[in-house]
Amino acid sequence: MDFTHTETRRMLADTIDRYLRDKYPLAARVEAGNAEPGYQPAHYEGMAELGVIAALFPEDQGGFGGEGFDIAVVFEELGKRLVNEPVMDSALIPGPILAAAGQSDAVENIIAGAARYALAAEEPQALYDLDHVETTAEGAGDSFTLTGTKTVVKYAGGCDGFIVSARTDKGIALFLVAPGDVALRSYTTVEGGRASEITLDGAPGTLLGEDGAGAAMLQDAADRAILALSAEALGIMQTIREMTIEYLRTRKQFGVPIGKFQALQHRTAEMLLEIEQARSAVINASNAMGLSGAERARIMAATKYSIGRIGRLVAEESIQMHGGIGMTWEYDLGHYAKRLIMIDHEWGDQDFHLARFVELGKAA
Amino acid sequence: MDLNFTQEELAFRDEVRSWIRENLPEDIATKVRHDAPLSKDDMLKWQLILHDKGWLTYSWPAEFGGTGWGPVKQFIFEEEMAYACAPRILPFGLRMLGPVLMKFGSKEQQDYYLPRMCDGTHWWCQGYSEPGAGSDLASLKTAAVRDGDHYIVNGQKTWTTLGQHADMIFCLVRTSTEGKPQEGISFLLIDMKTPGIEVRPIQTIDGGREVNEVWFTDVKVPVENLVGEENRGWTYAKYLLTHERTNIAGVGKSNQELDRLKELAASQKRGGKPLSEDPYFAARMAKVEIDLMNMEITNLRVLAQAEAGGAPGPESSMLKILGTEIEQELTDLTRRALGSSARALTPEANETGYNGPHVAPEGFNNASAVYFNHRKTTIYGGSNEIQKNIITKMIVGL
Structure with a gap:
């Protein structure tokens, strides 16, 4: 039993932390989040140079990591500074799908920060269910045409290709579609950043992997996303924790620091112990990436549920304890809280994953 | 990061597991599983089986006849037992x-009391809480006044668990009213057969009889x-309270209860359908299972810290x-x-020879009493509100 990270991972965390502390002020991040492309390309490329993306890929795909704990270390650091760069959406999620389909040039470019791909999987009315696919793909061999709509595709604008899930006569399959062949309608997301509604109308697509194997590939992508989002949420909670503790120590009312009031002490204690539980959930999920089957699936569902539940608690309690200042756009806290809540809306919220945990338990 | 026990620890777990399987009397295990009350004989019988094996003092250092196990092995042992x-x-x-005597007791006290608490000679109970001193323990009033070679003790202790079986009681008593309340407390060992001691049972809401009042006249x-020095008892008591408690979360016990609950929910039917398939009930079971999964990791993290020599914190x-x-x-x-x-x-439905009606499924005829009995857990050992005060005090530091 050992709950410390390897030296390599600790160094990686330090490198990311130093870069972000020096070069990634929150104000610029918030501003960038509200216009195309929704992030800061110079920083995305800068982090790729530092090896942030390479750390998410195994050696045989051109990276130097790719294990659960590598993913967790990177995203916890990104969360701490509320980084809004498409590391998960443009690299961690599409990369291994392209690698499995033999697109090694694309993967190389992703790791270098020179190319970005977007997964277009969720459809309106699917409510997180990735198997709910109405988009159709007609054709055979290498030549398919896709028709349908996809919703909230993060960082679709300016990407180098879409990975689209569609239904064939063999089930669900994934296709690579050129950006010029889809219609986009883009908008800003609540926490800053861009997303698009996507329409395909007979768009040509190249089959990725086996026809009919799409559902399994999506599930694999979902596990990576759940881990990354959960670790990011943990990093966000860490920062909120520090801000709230500092506020309790310094903000005075009735002549004393508000941290002296037992009503707030008890709320704080509850928040602090739940953050430890969130950390345990992330450790469990990181470890589970090395497992397979129902065991891994149950742990991922349990983790995303935990993060959703605890994330809401931390976001709401920290705003409450900060009082009015916590409501302002000017103060950092609210931006962290917004991202934390929106994480619950990505790749399945707490209700979705609780139900999934129950279902998986029946099969076990 | 490595969430697993070492090969040696796993071998140790197997050894403990198979030893328990071979040596734990089935009738006693069944009573525990079914939440039926244990008699004094049941408890002593198991204690002596463990004593023969040398595992009763599993948490003690080798120099005092313990196993010398580190926190991880102690934890594994406790979890397997539960x-x-x-x-x-x-x-x-x-x-x-035991740990207080090892740290603060005289050689004579160690030599006399330590073996006797193992071999069943001395059943000990704890005299801390008083009617006016619950969470605010330092306000205790039971007085010990020096009179030649003796202290004369007057007062009342309460919530004394299993005091009805006890041969000895260790007490916090007031020996001085000067200075801060904490500074006038002493740690005293008292023979329960001494004249002037009266044990009165307190019946709890579940109908059980495990706690008592102890009166001193x-x-x-x-x-x-007297253990250690006069008026230094608070220090010893605090040492005792903060002494390493690796099983405080009760993971093993809760895992066992969860398994039992799952079996029950699968066999209980409404309209022909198992309760475990009722979405609302299933969700509540899933929530507690996930909390328990997370807590198990949290507990292991604390354990790994302790194994590395870290002091227990919040x-x-x-x-x-x-x-x-x-x-x-x-x-x-x-x-x-x-x-x-x-x-x-119908708690008697657990007993052999019972031939009344079995209303609840076997092993569950005491469930409501157990529910009420467990209300105590968030009150005792420093109420959960006190624990929250401690957490915030340690982390926020106000």
């Missing part, structure tokens, strides 16, 4: 007084029964809160899974 439904080893002598206690308080809340939720769900049958008050 999961196998072995009676818990009563902590009063072995886990509470002019009780003569020899001065050699994590002990966190585990106490989490562990007791999870335990209570499980007793609540078990009660609710029983439906109307949870209403039958």
